[in-house]
Amino acid sequence: MDHGSALPFEIIIFLAAAVVAPPLFNRLGLGAIVGYLVAGIFIGPSGLAIFKDAEGTLRIAELGVVLLLFLIGLELELSRLLDMRRDIVGLGVAQLLVTTGGLSLAAYLTGFSPGAALAVGFALSLSSTAVATRILDERGHLTRAYGQRTFSVLLAQDLAIVPAFALIPALATGENFADPSSIIIKVAAALFMLSAIVVAGRFLIDPILRFIARNGGHEVMIAAALLLVFGAAIGSEAVGLSMALGAFLAGLLLAESSYRHELEINVAPFRSLLLALFFMGVGMSLNIHVVAGAWPYLGISLVVLIAIKMAVAGAVVRMAGSSNPDALRVASLLAPASEFAFVLIPLVVATRLIHSDVGQLVVALGVLSMIVGPPLIAGVERLARSLPRPDQHAGIDHATDLDGTGRTALVIGFGRFGQMAAQFLLTEGIETTLIDRDSDGIRTAARFGFKVYYGDGTRVDVLRAAGAAEARVILVCIENPNLSLKVVDLVKQHFPLAKVLVRSFDRAHSLALMEKNIEFEIRETFESSMKFGHATLRALGFPEDRVAAVEIDVRRRDIARLELQRAQGVDAGADLLHQTELQSEPLLEAEHEAIALNSEAAQAIEELAKKAG
Secondary structure (H helix, E strand, C coil): CCCCCCCHHHHHHHHHHHHHHHHHHHCCCCHHHHHHHHHHHHHHHCCCEEEEEEEHHHHHHHHHHHHHHHHHHCCCCHHHHCHHHHHHHHHHHHHHHHHHHHHHHHHHCCCHHHHHHHHHHHHHECCCCCHHHHHHHCCCCCCCHHHHHHHHHHHHHHHHHHHHHHHHHHHHCCHHCCCHHHHHHHHHHHHHCCCCCCCHHHHHHHHHHHHHHHCCCHHHHHHHHHHHHHHHHHHHHHCEEEEEEHHHHHHCCCCCCCCHHHHHHHHHHEEEHHHHHHHHHHCCCCCCHHHHHHHHHHHHHHHHHHHHHHHHHHHHHHCCCEEEEEEEEHHCCCECCCCCCHHHHHHHHHCCCCHCCCCCCCHHHHHHHHHEEEEEEHHHHHHHHCCCCCHHCCCCCCCCCCCCCCCEEECCCCCCCHHHHHHHHHHHHCCCEEEEEHHHHHHHHHHHHCHHHHHHHHCCCHHCCCCCCCCCCEECCCCHHHHHHHHHHHHHHHHHCCCCEEEEEEEEHHHHHHHHCCEEEEEEHHHHHHHHHHHHHCCCCCHHHHHHHHHEEEEHHHHHHHHHHHCCCCCCHHHHHCCCCCCCCCCCCCCCCCCCHHHHHHHHHHHHHHHHH
């Protein structure tokens, strides 16, 4: 590398690989993750050796997994996590114990010592959070029943890593047995850190973000989001927890925050780049020479590994009530080895339970399972779709949306107008997301029971994070006409399936909106003016039918003027602005001469005849 260069050569190579590999492997039907893994092999020590420190690269790239878990936490809510506790404790523990037992037995039969077999079996029984959640996120199935069960198992595995770091040394011989008191201290430290994250998330973070939103800028919010995530992650790691678990908990606690969507869009770009680096780092860690020298052993081991993990996961989930297609989906998602295996296996080697060369083979096995995982998952998904759908009346709902939101409406701008418009949606129980960028207004709305999220509706990433892609209707209630038109353009371009209803500021704004093919627009003062004029004439003693006729005429002339202005410009239709007297016209021409039924009628007919003559 040329140290005099302002931009390191490795960064250029990484970005080039991140751009070329995903679309190429997506085109081949293998998926972007396999593309990143193969790109890592190509530019890593076993390939062109542009990146020589695979371990250091992985260490940095783990931050991508951290950000991924934080965003998943933001998508959940604490109440929903409590609803998942049975799956976490039941499915997660059962899958982990049975899979560890099966893999440990297989390792023991191939010549591993009992302690080494148990350690290696546990490390390989863990599943890749990065692969599974990335694929679920791309499918949009994180909130489906099988997606939630997959995530429950992954969360249970993350929790199991804490005692694993303490107990693996106890499997070694001699002086490496763990001191029970040290285990108690580590557990106590972990509980303390989790409590600190909970307290900070509940009582400190929201006021701090409110202060930043009011006094800082967009750049400060980005820095605050990253500081929040990495602070929770590093704090968790310091007490023996995984960084991903700390970040997930932080996201979970902020899932109900008004700043949830703002945090999500600020973190997402960094997550994508760091996840790309993570998968490349996994590819870099694969030693091609080791694989080439032991490919028959690794090939058989890979088949055994995936078969045991899929059989156990599928059976456990099926026994819990999932349908056959969903059991297959969960089994395939849990097949690839976990990123934490690359941390646990070096620990097993360090305790001398296995030789370093054997450790290289186990790491290679884990990497290979990650490489074959995405194509396997895609194939199983096609198979699952071809199977008969479960009977909904049998209590098995394979596509239930457990998100709890089912977002069907999005209201942008929650001032006085937006508040009143949203009342109709909320009264009918329609799931509605409300966003505004006034932090003080959001706080005020919370006092009246409204859940309003902080976000700038003129940014497409904010709209997407707020659920615009799933919304059936989008209400644009922004006061500023220019910003309103910008939002409408973004919505029509990126979310064309949503029906758009817009609050108009004045006639010029209405005319501009009429050109954008929206479903509905209304000037904010028009209807109130109509009601006000109606009440004024009634107060002057005019009968109701006469006042109603006047209102109909005013509305008709207003619509006619708008059409003229739309065709000829804003100055057109001035003659329609007012009229001295409403001229009533019959709907049909009279077919016979009028016949007077009394003297007053006769006098009226005579006067009409004089006017006509």
